[in-house]
Amino acid sequence: MFRKLSFRSRLLLSFWAVLFLALLLPSLYYRKTLSEEINADTRSNAIHQLNLAYWLLSQDQPFQNAASLQVWCKTLGDHLGTRITYVASDGTVIADSQVSFAQVPSMGNHANRPEIVQAYKEGLGTSSRYSITLERNLIYAARKSDGGGAIPAGVIRVAVPFLEVKRKLDRLGRNLILTVLLAFGATILISYLFARQLEAPLRRMIRAAEGIGSGDYGKRIRISPGQEFSPLSHAINKMAKSIEKQIHTITEQKQQLEAVLNGMAEGVMVLDSRGRIRTVNPALARIIPHPPASIGRRPLEVILSSELQQACDQVLAGSDELPVQPYNLEISLGEGRAFDVNIVQLRDRQEGMGAIVVFHDITQLKRLEKIRQDFVANVSHELRTPLTSIKGYAETLLAGRTESPDSTRDFLQVILKHANQMSKMVDDLLQLARLEARQQLSEAVAVDVATALNSAWKACSSLAEAKEVRLEKLLPEDPLLVRADAEQLEQVFRNLLENAVKYGPSGGTVRVSCNFGPEGVVFQVRDEGPGIPSQAQPRIFERFYRVEKNRANQEGSTGLGLAICRHIIQNHGGEIWVESPPQGEAEGSAFFFTLPLANKE
Amino acid sequence: MEVRKRFSQELDDLKLEVLRMAALTEHALTKALRAFFERDSDLAEEVVASDEEIDLLEVDIDKRCLRLLALEQPMARDLRFIIGCMRICINLERIADQAVNIAERALYLNQRPALPHQPLMERLAATSVDMFKQAVSAFNIGNTQQASKVCQMDDAADELNLKILRHFVDYMVAEVRAVERAVYSIIVSRCLERCGDHATNVAEAVVFIVEGVEIKHHCEP
Ligand SMILES: Nc1ncnc2c1ncn2[C@@H]1O[C@H](COP(=O)(O)OP(=O)(O)OP(=O)(O)O)[C@@H](O)[C@H]1O
Ligand SMILES: [Mg+2]
Numbered sequence: 001m002f003r004k005l006s007f008r009s010r011l012l013l014s015f016w017a018v019l020f021l022a023l024l025l026p027s028l029y030y031r032k033t034l035s036e037e038i039n040a041d042t043r044s045n046a047i048h049q050l051n052l053a054y055w056l057l058s059q060d061q062p063f064q065n066a067a068s069l070q071v072w073c074k075t076l077g078d079h080l081g082t083r084i085t086y087v088a089s090d091g092t093v094i095a096d097s098q099v100s101f102a103q104v105p106s107m108g109n110h111a112n113r114p115e116i117v118q119a120y121k122e123g124l125g126t127s128s129r130y131s132i133t134l135e136r137n138l139i140y141a142a143r144k145s146d147g148g149g150a151i152p153a154g155v156i157r158v159a160v161p162f163l164e165v166k167r168k169l170d171r172l173g174r175n176l177i178l179t180v181l182l183a184f185g186a187t188i189l190i191s192y193l194f195a196r197q198l199e200a201p202l203r204r205m206i207r208a209a210e211g212i213g214s215g216d217y218g219k220r221i222r223i224s225p226g227q228e229f230s231p232l233s234h235a236i237n238k239m240a241k242s243i244e245k246q247i248h249t250i251t252e253q254k255q256q257l258e259a260v261l262n263g264m265a266e267g268v269m270v271l272d273s274r275g276r277i278r279t280v281n282p283a284l285a286r287i288i289p290h291p292p293a294s295i296g297r298r299p300l301e302v303i304l305s306s307e308l309q310q311a312c313d314q315v316l317a318g319s320d321e322l323p324v325q326p327y328n329l330e331i332s333l334g335e336g337r338a339f340d341v342n343i344v345q346l347r348d349r350q351e352g353m354g355a356i357v358v359f360h361d362i363t364q365l366k367r368l369e370k371i372r373q374d375f376v377a378n379v380s381h382e383l384r385t386p387l388t389s390i391k392g393y394a395e396t397l398l399a400g401r402t403e404s405p406d407s408t409r410d411f412l413q414v415i416l417k418h419a420n421q422m423s424k425m426v427d428d429l430l431q432l433a434r435l436e437a438r439q440q441l442s443e444a445v446a447v448d449v450a451t452a453l454n455s456a457w458k459a460c461s462s463l464a465e466a467k468e469v470r471l472e473k474l475l476p477e478d479p480l481l482v483r484a485d486a487e488q489l490e491q492v493f494r495n496l497l498e499n500a501v502k503y504g505p506s507g508g509t510v511r512v513s514c515n516f517g518p519e520g521v522v523f524q525v526r527d528e529g530p531g532i533p534s535q536a537q538p539r540i541f542e543r544f545y546r547v548e549k550n551r552a553n554q555e556g557s558t559g560l561g562l563a564i565c566r567h568i569i570q571n572h573g574g575e576i577w578v579e580s581p582p583q584g585e586a587e588g589s590a591f592f593f594t595l596p597l598a599n600k601e
Numbered sequence: 602m603e604v605r606k607r608f609s610q611e612l613d614d615l616k617l618e619v620l621r622m623a624a625l626t627e628h629a630l631t632k633a634l635r636a637f638f639e640r641d642s643d644l645a646e647e648v649v650a651s652d653e654e655i656d657l658l659e660v661d662i663d664k665r666c667l668r669l670l671a672l673e674q675p676m677a678r679d680l681r682f683i684i685g686c687m688r689i690c691i692n693l694e695r696i697a698d699q700a701v702n703i704a705e706r707a708l709y710l711n712q713r714p715a716l717p718h719q720p721l722m723e724r725l726a727a728t729s730v731d732m733f734k735q736a737v738s739a740f741n742i743g744n745t746q747q748a749s750k751v752c753q754m755d756d757a758a759d760e761l762n763l764k765i766l767r768h769f770v771d772y773m774v775a776e777v778r779a780v781e782r783a784v785y786s787i788i789v790s791r792c793l794e795r796c797g798d799h800a801t802n803v804a805e806a807v808v809f810i811v812e813g814v815e816i817k818h819h820c821e822p
Contacts, residue, residue: 300617301741304734306624309617334631334734530717535638547718581720 008195015187023183027176035169038162039139043126046141046160049082050124053158054143062149069151070095070104083138083159086145087116088152110157115142119155128162137162198226205229209236217244267339267359269299270346275316277302278354287339287359299357305331308341308357315343315355330362336535337363371542378544382425382558386418428560432543435567444572446481446598447489449521453512456493460501467506471497474513481598482521488568489595493525495561496591500527502557504588520574520596528588531580540578541566569593608673612682615665619686619693622658623737626693629655629700630733630796634726637707637789640715648704655697662690678810685810689740692799692806696733699792699799706785706792716782721768722790725761728754729793732800739807748811751804758797765790 005013053076063069069086077084077097084097091111093104110116118125119142128139138159147153201223211219217240221233261268267284269277277294287303288294294302300309311327327343339359346354393411450473457464457471464471482489493512500510504527515522532540532547539545543563569576572595580589629648636645666687669675675683710716732754739747769783769790776783808814 298617300620300624304620304624304627304737306621306628309621309624334627334730531720533638533718534720534723580718587717587720 007198008191011191011195012188015191016184019180019183019187024176024180031169031173031176038169039128042139042160042162043128043141046082046126046139046158047124049080049160050141050143050156050158053080053084054145054156057145057156061151063151065150066094066104067101070101073097080158082161085110085157085159086151086154087111087113087142087157088154089120091116094151094154113140113142113157115140115157116155118142119144119157131159202229205233205236212236212240212243217247265361267361269294269302269357269359271299271312271316271355271357273316273353275299275312275355284359287333287361303331303333305333307331311341311343312355312357315345316353318345318353337361338366339363374542375544378559379429382544383422386422389418390415425558425560428558428564429543432560432564432567435564435571438571443485444483445486447484447486449480449482449489449514449523450475452486452490453493456490456497459490459494460498463498464501467501467504467508469501469504469507470509472509472511474511476514480514480521482595483598484572484595485568488572492565492568492593495565496525499561499591500525500529503527504529516597517594519594522592522594524590524592526582526588526590531587531589532578534580537578537580541576565593569595572596608669608675608679611669611673612679615662615669615683615686618658618662618665619689620737620741622655622662622690622693623740625651625655625658626697626700627730627733627737629697630703630730633700633703633707634730636704637710638723638726640707640711642708642711645704645707645711649701649708652697652701655694659690659694663687666690678813681810681813685806688806688809689803692802696796696799699796702792703789706789710782710785713782716772716779716786719765719768719786721761721765722786722793725758725765725790725793728758728761729796729800732758732797733803736800736803736807739804740810743807743811745808745811748804748807752801755797755801758794762790762794 056076057072060072063072073084073086073095074097082097084095085093086095087110088094091109093099093107093110095101096104096107099107113127114129115125115127118127123144125142126140128137130136131138138161140157140159142155142157145154145156204223205221208219208221219240220237261281262283264281264283267287268281269284270279272278275298276296277299280294285294298309299312300306307329308331311329315327326345329341329343330338331341332338338361340362342358342360344356344358346356393415397408397411453473453475497510497512504510508528511524511526513524513526515524536545536547540547541562544559545563546557546559566576574594574596576591576593578589578591581587582590629651632644632651633648635641636643636648666683669683670680673679732751735747735754736751739745739751766787769787773780773783
């Protein structure tokens with residue numbers, strides 16, 4: 001109970017207790033003993049005076065009448081300073097020193113006064129009482145007297161007033177209570193002031209401690225309210241310092257971790273024990289197509305893949321005793337993006353098992369792998385087809401089963417054709433390899449586009465004539481000069497025109513036009529052919545890639561043409577791309593490439 | 602309190618199951634489309650095989666919803682959520698069926714010579730898949746604006762479907778040999794259009810859940 005009180009009231013209570021013990025108790029005790037002493041003193045004094053009065057009475061006897069007794073009483077009373085009364089045995093007052101003789105008969109019967117009753121019983125009686133007659137506290141002492149002469153037997157009584165001290169003492173008692181009350185009031189003030197003096201630094205100390213508690217770890221307590229508090233402030237300061245140090249370490253570690261997470265190319269997702277996302281790194285936000293607020297959600301709500309959710313559930317289901325092996329799976333999201341996902345358990349003592357999910361983007365890797373696989377398969381396939389023919393015809397010839405020299409010649413012709421095809425392919429491959437190795441162009445000069453285009457068209461004229469395809473040149477009148485290798489520029493045109501004729505419809509038109517953009521000239525080769533499916537469009541520039549392998553009209557093609565074009569254009573610092581269908585058309589395809597203009601000096 | 606908490610956990614699990622079903626359906630649809638456009642019969646077989654899982658999931662979700670309705674007697678938004686989930690599930694299952702249809706057509710078409718490249722069909726496929734994804738995302742984050750957008754996209758899908766039909770009719774007139782393949786392609790186009798319709802239904806269910814209003818058969822709430 002006491003502990004619950006404020007420091008100030010505790011101080012006050014203790015002050016009061018001390019005051020009570022030090023002031024009130026002794027004074028009350030002294031007052032009591034002193035007044036007892038005074039009582040005893042006054043009483044013995046009264047008895048002395050009674051004895052004296054009795055002796056004098058017996059000496060001065062006999063009195064003739066009551067009046068002389070009255071005179072005697074008065075004289076003695078005046079001398080002694082006391083009241084002397086003579087009461088007859090029937091209780092009537094015969095003489096009284098303080099009452100005039102005439103009034104004596106009117107005084108009341110004194111037979112039942114305690115001192116008189118006691119005096120008859122024991123010879124001597126005392127009593128202390130407030131006298132109405134004299135209006136003060138008196139001590140009465142009475143003694144039996146035999147009387148004599150005109151005086152009947154009765155009791156002589158002496159009344160002595162209490163000492164003046166006694167009255168003062170009583171007044172002091174009243175004052176004492178007042179003093180104590182005043183002292184109590186004063187202690188309230190003192191304890192308030194004292195407590196306030198203690199409170200101000202204490203409050204500052206509390207404020208400092210609170211500041212530390214709410215994160216201002218640099219705060220220190222400089223002043224302490226008293227010596228007793230200095231260990232406390234030392235302890236708080238020490239605590240603040242160690243917290244500051246630990247926070248510093250933790251922040252540093254966190255920053256490091258954050259930097260690592262932010263810098264990672266892999267997406268990272270941290271799950272808590274309930275399978276909800278606790279944090280994600282910026283790389284993951286890039287993976288999610290339209291990132292909703294992902295914190296607090298489950299993986300499936302953020303990445304729509306049921307395999308991922310299942311795997312996460314499985315990893316989270318593992319317990320401490322039965323840890324699940326790091327989980328690895330591959331998921332594919334929209335637009336052909338593939339991710340290698342690793343899920344590991346995260347042991348957290350407070351919140352149970354969590355998990356870390358790491359997303360590794362393997363889209364590019366998969367694409368490259370596919371290109372490589374296709375490349376090997378394609379090279380072997382492309383080489384095998386002509387080789388099989390050559391082998392077959394050569395074997396037939398060796399076996400000598402040919403009937404006529406004519407057919408022998410035909411056979412040799414076929415062999416030559418296939419050998420040519422193979423050699424063209426090998427040439428193309430070699431050129432590709434050269435283009436790849438030599439990233440920069442060595443002999444870039446000003447080349448007239450019209451010349452290059454004309455000789456390119458001538459190269460595929462035989463096929464164009466067979467399919468009755470026309471060329472429409474939409475180039476400016478004046479000679480257009482670009483910075484390029486003449487031979488390579490012609491090759492680009494040749495490949496594009498060849499494709500346009502080969503894949504376009506019979507009797508169609510191929511248009512070549514140009515535009516001037518910020519990076520130079522943009523050439524366009526457009527046909528009215530079947531177009532290229534959008535998912536194949538990024539791939540046609542890969543070597544050996546051909547759209548729809550079972551399409552019939554691809555005889556004698558290897559799928560290297562566009563790959564060569566791309567390398568040439570890239571080496572010229574330009575770009576090549578395709579639009580199919582071209583903007584504003586329903587079908588057909590348009591190939592674009594850029595080249596820098598030659599300075600016209 | 603404890604009961605309330607358990608119930609909201611149940612609703613959360615329900616949402617996750619619907620999303621799981623959506624994920625599987627999306628996977629099936631995109632796979633079927635790749636099977637069709639890239640002439641990959643293996644993928645088509647996978648789609649046909651994976652349909653059973655989606656069917657089972659639908660039954661499971663349906664049971665879940667019925668149990669929640671019976672035991673918890675939910676009110677207001679919770680009730681709408683459960684009913685909306687049931688509607689969404691039905692449509693998801695139908696989209697998965699359309700994916701199977703497309704895969705089956707692809708299985709047939711891949712054995713024949715290819716038809717000319719069909720940019721319109723590619724656009725319709727992209728539109729349908731986009732509608733589907735947006736509808737699911739609208740459900741996921743409870744976004745009615747996105748849901749309304751899906752409803753509006755449905756017109757584009759219908760229009761593309763008609764264009765494709767016209768294109769193939771013209772084509773059939775010119776190339777009699779390709780009639781069968783063209784008809785099959787028209788069926789694919791029709792399937793895609795249906796996917797769009799179901800995605801619209803999903804989006805409508807989202808609006809129903811979030812705002813409690815029916816926007817069936819017209820796009821605005
Ligand atoms: N104008 C076009 N119209 C339609 N398809 C085209 C066109 N140009 C290229 N393609 C497609 O792109 C593929 C790659 O073309 P590329 O020129 O690299 O190889 P190719 O023509 O098959 O063989 P090569 O040119 O080596 O003889 C072709 O197989 C064809 O399917
Ligand atoms: Mg070519």
